[in-house]
Amino acid sequence: MEAALISSMDVTGGEQKGSPWAQPRRARPREAPPRWSDYQRDLTEDRRRAEYDHRRCRVVINVSGLKLETQPETLARFPNTLLGDPVRRQQYYDAERREYFFDRHRPSAEAILAFYQTGGKLHRPSEVPLDVFTDELRFFQLGDDVIEKYREKEGFSVASSQLSLNRDGCFGKLWLFLELPGSSVWAKLYAVLCVCFILLSISSLCLETLPGFSERAQNPEVEFTTEFFWIETVCVAWFTLEVVLRFVACPSKKDYFRSVLNVFDILAIVPYFITVSVVLASKGETSGLYRKASLTLRLMRLVRVLRIFKLSRYSEGLKMMGSTLAGSGSDIGMLLVFMVILVILFASAIYFVEQLQPEDSESHFSSIPDAFWWAIVTMVTLGYGDTYPQTGAGKFVGSLCALAGILTISLPVPVIVTQFDRLYNQRMEKDWEERTKKNVQGTEEVD
Template sequence: MDVACRQFAAGKSLHICLPILKDNTASNQEYNLSGDETTDLSMLLSSYHHPHLQGSHGTYSHNRRKIVGAESMASDLQPELPFGHNCSTEGCEWVRINVSGLYFETRLVVLNRHPNSVLGDPEKRDKYYDSNRMEYFFDRHRPSFEAIFTWYQNGGKLRRPQNIPDEIFLTEVGFFELDKEIVEDYKKDEGYAEEEIILPENEILKTIWMLFEYPETSRLAFIIGILSCLFTMTSIVLFCVETLPHYSNDTCSGPDDPPSFVDPFFVIETMCTAWFTIEFIIRLISSPNKLKFWKDVKNLVDLTAVVPYYVTLINVIITMTCESSKTSSSLAFLRVIRLVRVFKLTKHSAGLQVLVLTFKASMGGLGLFVIALFVCTLVFSSTIYYMELGIPGSEINSIPDGFWWAVITMSTVGYGDKVPKGTWGKIVGCVCALSGLLTLAIPVPIILENFIKFYAHKTGRGRVG
């Protein structure tokens, strides 16, 4: 768009740029205005008709563009367009963009802030210029472009309107070639779990790494993934079954007798642990980035799942009694840690991955819920204690004793092992129960929104497997 710059002098220099029209109504002229003659400038600007400012979005009508005060206009334009300003090089001219009949207008300098995008690159932008209408025409999705145009104007993070599907919006973002960093931040905020895949340079290590890390890459990798799931499930079932009274003492005939290493439970547990150990070592050796491998939570879970077995085995070998491993509280804790093996299944299940990502993204809401629960528990446990103080047969004998009652009441579980006896105590109990319902509702919308978002992105809107 050609631009004619007019210079006005009204006590100080003012430089105004107007587009050159076909009838040459905006010619390059100089006006000397002073005193009351500023009204002439007002009349000139109000009578000027700019055909490129006729749009249905973000534009003003001819009457609304009229300038009421020339002096205020001069003061407004002076900082932006000083004397000696060149519109053709500094991009102050207006640009009209037509997106499927919806018009947008802005200054060229706004688009030039992002030179790698379609609208910011002159060569890419000129491909869509309509010389007859003197506008840039794009036959694209109009609601999506509103968000894209807002990003051009204000910068910051890219936000998708809620009524626009992700696929359509990302298609439009890709068409206009927005900055890569902006798109990556948008995908991260929207829950797209896209990780950069780094493979070993050695072909043998690369093959091994793909077999054990990516079950979907080949049939053999899929079989290895199935075996890993079977060993994990077997280990979890064994952990539960061996606590049954019928099987709990089979490994020892007496408290001081040596353990039996041919016991079926011990043999099965040894086989499962051997598989987990071999799998962990192979993945560690073939890993392309050892530091990143140790930082990965899944790998730490795998390591934690096998350590208790070896600690317990060493203790049994040293003492040669299996009873010590059952009575020792520290060893019993290690046996409980074996349950982390269930998290190994997350690598093979998109549904479990969605749950993990959901709770991870909902930590802010869950933190708010924990704080609210703690405050309410403290308030109601203290209140119920003093309301029940001196009541015959009261079951709440201290404030810490009221913690249990408050949590059980607020969570609507209501075991009934501790109940208020007095009238005021029962009133406090009713308020506590109602407050619990409101407190429990805090994280629900956040978790639900994150679950829907991660489910759609992780599973491709398919069924969770």
């Protein structure tokens, strides 16, 4: 009975065959093979996704035909700049070419992009002029701090070397009047008057040494009665007034004494007061004290020559020359070291070589220090002819000395010229900024 019941059951379905609850077996559907159109659609979608990822990970910058590529994360390091802010640079986007186009200076583009890549290091290409590179920095909005650091690096910023001009208050206006001759008409007249006093003082110092006046000028007893003394008194009174006004109006008293021109101003008037004091103290004294006083006066007259440097305060060319020499101090120091080494070397060589000449002829070089003068005038190609080698070997040493001097002196010349060119461009940019500022102010007043 049980066996018949089991045999009547469907082994797979667990139900009896012929039962009304039995379900018909359904065939498993087959998967259709992929069509070629589906494959092309998937491939196109993958390409679009790859293109989107490429555009998202790369930013193409076209600067007058020069294409540069970088990542958005690189530009985002400086979000306050033109390239770092997506909103600011959106106006330069070319949707057809999928790039940002800038009609700007091409040689400066790589240096500006390197600023983002290096995290803020800015280096100007040697072939790019200073003013052009500065304009590019302003266009790409790298920021005033970055531009100011660049100007300091290139020597453009003069804030550290000049005293700040405080235009507020009476002392500020007085300081502006004294420091900037171009600030007003009265300031220009004052500068012209100062130059006249400087020239008068220097001319008096030179004329005082003429044969007709030198005897009286060197005699302290008649110092107070000569016309040169009264000219000197008037000039010193003017210079003293100028020093006092500058010191009173100076915003920083410490910076006042750090200025080389201010030190020259003080040294220009000190000899006069020392001279008057020495002459008054030596009157009626012994001849020994009188001779010492006379020697002191001669030394004081030598210090008066420093007044010629006061002209640099009113001459931009002299200022640039002084700044050039100051900026090239290390190169000039290196030149002097080489010169000292070569002078000692060739002076020693010429001394020992000239000792080999016959006994009947006398050498022009009695010692090595005596040959220093010959080595110096030979290296700078002056050749006074007061001392000269007489032997063939000595003439050969002299030729080498002259050649070494030419090569040594010519080495720092390009550095000094580059320094002067940099300061000249600095001055031109400063004048351009002042003219632009005046034009903007004039336009605002008209509006």
